[in-house]
Amino acid sequence: MNTAGNPGRGMDRRTLLRSVTGLAAAAGVASVVDLAAAGPASAYGWSRTLQQGASGADVAELQIRVGGWAAPSAQRVLIAWDGSFGPATEGAVKRFQAAYGLPADGVAGPQTHATLNALEASDGSTAHFNWTEFHSKDGAGFNSGKVGAAEVKENIRRLMYKLEALRKKAGGSSVTVNSGFRSIAHNAASGGASNSMHVYGVAGDIVVSGHSTLQTYRIAETCGFSGLEAYTHSWQHVDSRVQYPSYGSGSWWWESGTV
Template sequence: MTKVAAVMLAMAVVFPIIGQDQASAYSWTRNLQEGSNGADVKELQIRVAGWAADSASKTYVSTDGAFGPGTKAAVIRFQKAYGLTADGVVGPATQAKLNSLEASDGSTQNFNFSEFQSKDGSGFSNGNVAAATVKENVRKLMYKLEAVRKKAGNSAITVNSGFRSLSHNASVGGASNSQHTYGIAADIVVGGYTPTAVANLAKSSGFSGVIIYSTFTHVDSRVEYPSYGASSYYWP
């Protein structure tokens, strides 16, 4: 071994090479459990939001940064789904699994931001809220869809429509306050599942707007965003 190679090897031992996904992983600094409060709890709530219930239920995980019974129940469902110790405590193993669902650009393992951008080339701009807000809303939506995908046996999900700019929304006949224009809605197809079967999965995943169409299912989180103009549950 040359002297240079030996030095490089030593540096790799002292300073492990961090992969792109690892570098972007959320920095959990403590175990979280019922009674915990803070920004890390809010991030946890975003990531387990799709585990709001065991079956169809008009409920969702509040992203308020307070680890209460609802958050604990969602954590336990998440842990069971991924073969972890289902104790409701978010320790290293659960944190590692949560981070494995995170992609390096802030999206999720099975979804890309590009899938949710307006189909008229507007990206996340020109909607009813600022582009940065749309992108964060889409990120939250992705974690719910990760749960739907897991519940569907990891069947692939196709996003027919995500965010829509106001002009694109008008061109397809959408309502002026369509949840698509805020980035909190998606029209999806799940491989091997009928639109009705997808709706049933969505109803346990924290979605409050669920509409069944002939070839796809619309899902949104309207109840969590009352300022967006549609605050009541809409289920078939």
């Protein structure tokens, strides 16, 4: 379970980074932390202000991190991870900024970069989620799915950022991940569809503390999730299937429609 203070994880780099980036934001400068050991998911060294018309790998990373702010209301829209800063990305940045008390101008400068970095953790996960919560329940970790473990891990990272947005919109309520990645064997044993988004690491079954599944579904409708299982279960399934057309599920699937 992901609680606001992450009890049991101590005064780790998550707490430290929040302090560092808070000071950086107050000073109007970006904070850059050396986390090379975390690989491609390490702290991002934002090197320029990003706004409409910009393009590049840093824009794609920005899109990953604000993807959960895709819409102001229930809409089948998402933020493409295409590295091109257009109106949709600007809108997501504005909503992110407003939610975190920043000037909502749609321009990702030092204060926005610092706030984005405060959502990171030293191991490449995010402030309120950790890798083990998404491991296959049969002990396979991120292995034995339909794609390699490194690809699964990156997919989970992108999912985490959408879940951070969902958590923020739920008032900071803790989020329990009942099921994240599933190995092919575990998915079959669980009765999952053979091409379930779980076997790629792009899906999560979650419960939000203090919120009904219907309430969670409604929040998820604003977070760029293209796959939503019916809210009649005791958990809410969310996934990003449309953003992974090579996985074979390129169509929107909101089982309960728009509510």
